[in-house]
Amino acid sequence: MASILGGIVETVAALASGFKVTFRQMFRPTVTENYPDEAPNFQNRFRGLHVLQRDEAGLEKCVACFLCSAACPSNCIYIEAADNTAEQQISAGERYASVYNIDYNRCIFCGYCVEACPTDAITHGHEFELASYNVTDLIYRKERLLAQKTTTDQTAAGDPALSMPSGRNQSAS
Amino acid sequence: MMGETVKIRVDDRELEVQRGTLLIEACRAAGIEVPSFCYYPGLSLQAACRMCLVEIEKAPKLQTACTVPVTEGMIVRSNTEQVTQARRSMLEFLLGNHPLDCPVCDKGGECELQDMVFRYGASESRYGEAKRHVEEQQWSPVVYFDAPRCILCYRCVRVCDEGMGVGALSVVNRGVHTEIAPNHGDHLECEECGMCIDICPVGALTSGAYRYKARPWEMQYTSTICTHCGDGCKTTLSVRNNKILRGNNRDRSGINGEFLCIKGRYAYDFVEHPSRLRQPLIRRGRELVETTWEEAIGTVAAKWSEILARRNKAANNTLAETSEKRSEGFGVIGSNHTTNEENYLLQKFARTVLQTNHVDHHRTADYAALIHALANESAEQPSQAQRPPLARSKDIVGASAILLVGNNPTEQHPLIAWNIREACRLNGARLYIIHSRRIPLLRQSHRFLPLGLGHEADALRHLCGEPEATQALLGETPSGDNVTADLLNDFRNRLQEEKDVIVVFGDEITGPDVSLLIRMGSRLSGQTRYIALGDYSNSRGASDMGLLPHLLPGYRPVGDAAARAFFEDRWKSPIPATVGLSVDDMVAATLQGGMDALYVVGANPLKGRNPEDFCGKTFLVVQDLFLQETAQAADVVLPAASAYEKSGTVTNTCGELQRLRKAVGVLGTRTDLQIFASLAAAMGATLHPSQPEEALEEIRQMVPEYNIPLANVLAGGAEAVLNPNGFKPLAAPAETSGRVYSAQDTLFTSGTLGRFSNILNLVPERNIRKEPGPA
Amino acid sequence: MPVSEHEVRVLTKRFDLPNSASIDTYLAHDGYQAFEKALKQMTPESILEELKRSNLRGRGGAGFPTGMKWGFVPKESPKPKYIVCNADESEPGTCKDRLLMEKDPHQLIEGILIAGVVVGSHQGYIYVRGEYRYLLEILDRALEEAYARGYLGKNILGTGFDFELATHTGAGAYECGEESALLESLEGKRGIPRIRPPFPAVVGLYGGPTVLNNVETFSAVPAILREGGEWYAQLGTPRNGGTRLFVLSGHVNRPGVYELPMGFPLRKMIEEVGGGILGGKKFKAVIPGGSSTPVLTADALDTPMDFDSVAKAGSMLGSGAVIVMHEDTCMVKVALRLMQFYAHESCGWCIPCREGTDWLSKTLHRFHSGGAREEDIGLIEHLAKNMLGRTFCPLGDAAAMPVISFVKKFREEFEMHLSGRPCPFESKQEPATVSR
Secondary structure, X not given: OHHHHHHHHHHHHHHHHHHHHHHHHHOOOOOOOOOOXXXXXXXXXXXXXXXXXXXXXXXXXXXXXXXXXXXXXXXXXXXXXXXXXXXXXXXXXXXXXXXXXXXXXXXXXXXHHHHHOOOOOEEEOOXXXXXXXXXXXXXXXXXXXXXXXXXXXXXXXXXXXXXXXXXXXXXXX | OXXXXXXXXXXXXXEEEEOOOEHHHHHHXXXXXXXXXXXXXXXXXXXXXXXXXXXXXXXXXXXXXXXXXXXXXXXXXXXXXXXXXXXXHHHHHHHHHOOOOOOOOXXXXXXXXXXXXXXXXXXXXXXXXOOOOOOOEEEEOOEEEOXXXXXXXXXXHHHHHHHOOOOOEEEEOOHHHOEEEEOEOOEOXXXXXXXXXXXXXXXXXXXXXXXXXXXXXXXXXXXXXXXXXXXXXXXXXXXXXXXXXXXXXXXXXXXOOOOOOHHHHHOOHHHHOOOEOOOOEEEEOOEEEEOOHHHHHXXXXXXXHHHHHHHHHXXXXXXXXXXXXXXXOEEEEOOOOOOHHHHHHHXXXXXXXXXXXXXXXOOOOOHHHHHHHHHHHHHHOOOOOOOOOEOXXXXXXXXXXXXXXXXXXXXXXXXXXXXXXXXXXXXXXXXXXXXXXXXXXXXXXXXEEEOOOOOHHHHHHXXXXXXXXXXXXXXXXXXXXXXXXXXXXXXXXXXXXXXOEEEEEOOOOOOXXXXXXHHHHHOOOOOEEEEEOOOEOOHHHHHXXXXXXXXXXXXXXXXXXXXXXXXXXXXXXXXXXXXXXXXXXXXXXXXXXXXXXXXXXXOOOOOOOOHHHHOOOOEEEEEEXXXXXXXXXXXXXXXXXXXXXXXXXXXXXXXXXXXXXXXXXXXXXXXXXXXXXXXXXXXXXXXXXXXXXXXHHHXXXXXXXXXXXXXXXXXXXXXXXXXXXXXXXXXXXXXXXXXXXXXXXXXXXXXXXXXXXXXXXXXXHHHHOOOOOOO | OOOOOOOOOOOOOOOOOOOOOOHHHHHHOOOOHHHHHHHHOOOHHHHHHHHXXXXXXXXXXXXXXXXXXXXXXXXXXXXXXXXXXXXXXOOOOOOHHHXXXXXXXXXXXXXXXXXXXXXXXXXXXXEEOHXXXXXXXXXXXXXXXXXXXOOOEEEEOXXXXXXXXXXXXXXXXXXXXXXXXXXHHHOOOOOOOOOOOOOOOOOOHHHOOEEEEEHHHHHHHHHHHHHOHHHHHHHOEOOEOOEEEEEEEEOEOOOEEEEEEOOEEHHHHHHHHOOOEHHHOOEEEEEOOOOOOOOEEHHHOOOEEOHHHHHHOOOOOOOOEXXXXXXXXXXXHHHHHHHHHHHHHOOOOOHXXXXXXXXXXXXXXXXXXXOOOOHHHHHHXXXXXXXXXXXXXXXXXXXXXXXXHHHHHOHHHHHHHHHOOOOOOHHHOOOOOOOO
């Protein structure tokens, strides 16, 4: 009897010891994210798809200095520059990027472009789903990279998640 | 000019340099770094930037290396703490009011200030005050000025005044408000050469054409030869995405150093003009319609073969049908812009395949007469001279005297004018001018002989000592100058004393007058050298390559059986022996229905005429860049590539051979060389060679004067060709058939190409600028 | 015009005569005697000897011996030689040349004529400061008189000596007081200094050898020839001959122009000639030779005012403008006011002067109005030292030297401004006159 009892106790003890981690975790907050059923969470420093930012006045911050493309180790940024005119003020500086392409076939998300940018125009957003059946879809044009014009100061507040590229939905479809 | 040398000591290195050399030059020659902004070789000294401060023993304070000539035993230190500190503090001062807008500035990446700060420090700014700001100004369609970026090195002011002789820039205000200002208040009226932009070490002066287009590290650089005037300046084209974005010669290679005029610097834009021909055209009824290359080539080849066959048949039955109207057969008009290889092949094609000597081009200088006169002259009096009698363009700078007869180099030959000014300014050369107008170079002239229009030959006779000619020159000229016997004699006497004269002449002197000029030159004290000024980039090459009705390549007369035999043997085909028709004769014959076919390559002989008058008069094939008058009258139009779109060689007006390199391509066009080859192939003939390199090799075999060492040319340099020193006098004198005349292009026009350059048409000077007329 | 019993009146001796500017007054009081003597009895060599004996040193500021300077002019020259009088008196605090031209223009003309005799020149120019335009009337009338009486023009006094003299005004630039910039301006160009060597004595106006001296220097020459070099030399101290026009200004009771012998003690000048400090306040500082010279404090008050002694005390005699400041003066504000002058007057030619003066004046302005940071004191000193000796012409030094001395000698006043409040002296004074 005693041996049976002793066996039960032993078994329970062994189970308790074996499930200790399991039971402890049961009462802790869940870490696993239910992606893709639920949206994933990112640290602020996560380097996702690039976002071309706008300033407080809604003008593009990029002045087409080409430093990002010069810094890019995989040579995936292509820019063409043009003058701002009195009729058409695109950026706050004298010039703006008339063409700004990032080739995501080649981008390695190293963040050098962000570091090189003298006007904080290019930043990493948190968008990351860019798989595509078509290689050419992975060349993002300026229109897709540019932050949306916001009436409030959301972009300036610095939450990159709020400044998704405007063209994202079309690309997913 | 080896003077005595002195020994100096720089940073514990013994240097031996010529006495009087500036310390900065001595250091740089020895590889010792002495930075500077305002010091610029060839321009006057400023000592304004204070970057070149060095320690000189026994001097109480730092000295500017750019103003101190070396002296025996001088001990210099350029790497001490004091010197580096001085450099750093100068940069710190400069950066105080300098806007740090490098990301926007066009100069970013090739800015001397950036480089200096990178090299010598001062990257951390202690400047905490408000920066001076002035709005950017546009001074002309091609010149923008951003005052705060200016570091006031005065290079632009000096290059405009001293180098260009224009003086359109100056300095206004003082202290920190000092600014460079243009000559007409808020805008420039000048030659729009862009030298000020090129020489600017920072982004203060920027180019309107290149503005915000690209970054220097994003572009490919192709150095080639400017395709406008005959001076043959080297221009480095910056290309991105098959688009030429700018032209300059910043590395100062080539015969022109850093010089470029508006055409070399900006007028590349004809390449992508919307009206550029990009597809062959063929006449259907009254209309020219687009077609394929195959059809165009096929049509031409078939028609030409048919004419050829008919003419051969007619030649065999000469006795039978004499009553039939005489026809001249084929006529071929070549170009002043195509390469030597293309010119050579075009005349070979005409003379062998098309069996005609009716080959010509728009002659703008009488090179043929000059070569023959020099050859005859050297036969008469074998000279002891060491130097070739044809001067190169850089020789002008070293000459002690220059005689200019006619032409207006400031407008027509900007590089020659630049060299003349440099000779006068740096070496004290004396400039003698014989001219019917008051040209801008008079500012530099030592003696001026004014005369009435067309009296240049009289002036030469006067210089040869013919009293009747002296009489003809006396009196008031249309330019308002009074010519006295004293003036004439003084001019002659002064010139007579000169030991080393370079004679530069334009289309005012042609035909027999050229012999007169040579006779005059041989009477001067020393050896006289010559430069004939022809209009376009390969005017000289077209002459040299035998695009002439009376001369084969290398100026061998077609009438000379031996010369003909030499070419017939190599070309494996007979060559017609009779002298052909000139351009004017061919056009006249066409109008009368006397030409079976006319093949016009890169030329516009019908300029100023009504194309309707020529439609249907002959089978006209035109190969060109644009649909000009001649092309409008054509039966088939073939779109050709421009000089910036192909490789090959060109010869400038001084006879310097230089290499063209392909910078861009225009879809739909083919090079002239490719077109010749396809036409010949379609006619069942072989026209060898088909590659520019092979063609140059054949030229070198057939024209001994082009058999020069090529290493320099291939490396992007220039080599003089056709040196008639030791040139065998030719049996027959040069026939003078056909006109020789300059198109009198200005700085802002350039024949057909000028019509399609937006920039040349944009600058206001094109219309407001007037020839300096009678006072 | 105030006078003092300490004055020794050589150059100013005719100043109080009625109609002192007219040639008649001048002729009645030894006028043109020295010139006649030079022309008829002396050789150029003997005149130079006399000048060297007089120990006359240039009165413009640098104090270069005049006899030696004239001796540098080559005897034979393919180009014409010129005499140029520098009447571009613009140093803040200086107004002595103005009086010499206003009261006794013929003395100046005579001095120029003698220089013409010495170097064999036949053309002279008086380059008058743009702001002194009103003096032209006086000068031109004097020239007219001299021409009418045959002291100028062709064949002067029947000796065959020709000399033409003309006036020319600047457009109001301090920089044109620098001799080579003056020559540029006189030639009709922008007034920027030239690269030297060559010096004007060899290559000057229009490329010809040129004698260029200050108004006071030329004006002293007639008396020297008349009375002898030794007589003149003994008026001053050894190596510093004669008298000097001192311009006493600032916080003294009797400011004015006083002709005092060289070597006159500074304390005596302030207390006796100037009648002591304004309002009986305490002396604080003195600028001894025009705004370009370093400031002196009370411990230097016993300095004799000659070139060498003032240099020994750490400053320069300069143009002889003595600016006195009492205890309520804010030295930061003085430094600022001076720097604003130099920033305004910098010609803009070379980097350290153009940018340095601008930077310093902006920083001092911020400093004075309470925006100073601690490191700014070091920055001011550093910037001034970076300008010193590295500029194209002496203007940069002239701007840098006083600032360095202000920071060195009045560092505590600079530190008093660090409180973040505007100038602590402001309350003790009349409303600020500092302007941008």
